[in-house]
Amino acid sequence: MNQTRREMLEKCVALGAVTLATSASLSAIARAWDTAEAKRQPTPFCELGPFYKRDAPHVSVLRAPGDPGMPLSVAGIVYSVNGEILPNAKLEIWQTDNFGHYDNAGYRFRTTIQPDPKSNYGFESVLPGHYPARVCQHVHYLVTAPGHKPLTTQLYFASDPVFDGDPDKNFSRDPLITSRELVRPVMLKGDPQQMVAAVTFDIVLEKA
Ligand SMILES: [Fe+2]
Structure with missing residues (x-):
């Protein structure tokens, strides 16, 4: 370049x-x-919510064989606002299962992830369910990296039925969605028997 x-x-x-x-x-x-x-815009904040648990295990495959729900594959890169990669970042990620239930007793659908040396992170899961206290399907993130401000945010899915196929117009149906940017496109991959919803979600942290 x-x-x-x-x-x-x-x-x-x-x-x-x-x-x-x-x-x-x-x-x-x-x-x-x-x-x-x-230079990149910092990833918008979205609130922590009541279901965070520290010290989730380091796993990249959150779904177990036979777990109901659409398989989900999330990948991204962790950057600073200057465009530098941040391989020393730590991502704590948690979501509900397909039925909208958090595992508050254990660590199902919870993980702690260290990006690889090129700052790529990823995990395999299922699309989270809806639950009564929230409008949209979402995955929670708490991302930290040395020298940077911690980021609390949430990932949303453009395929969520709540958006009626038009997240540009309808993302504010969930009052907690602070930015359209957090609603990510969903690409369906694989053959019809084994479809996976693939989503890219880069994280950009501000300097401390
Ligand atoms: Fe939540």
């Missing part, structure tokens, strides 16, 4: 389309440009 941008800048300068009124090198300019573009 840097190389391409530097070459493009060199070409512009050579053609007279860009005039440099700075002593910075073309490489430094290209690098600064890339960095500016890499």
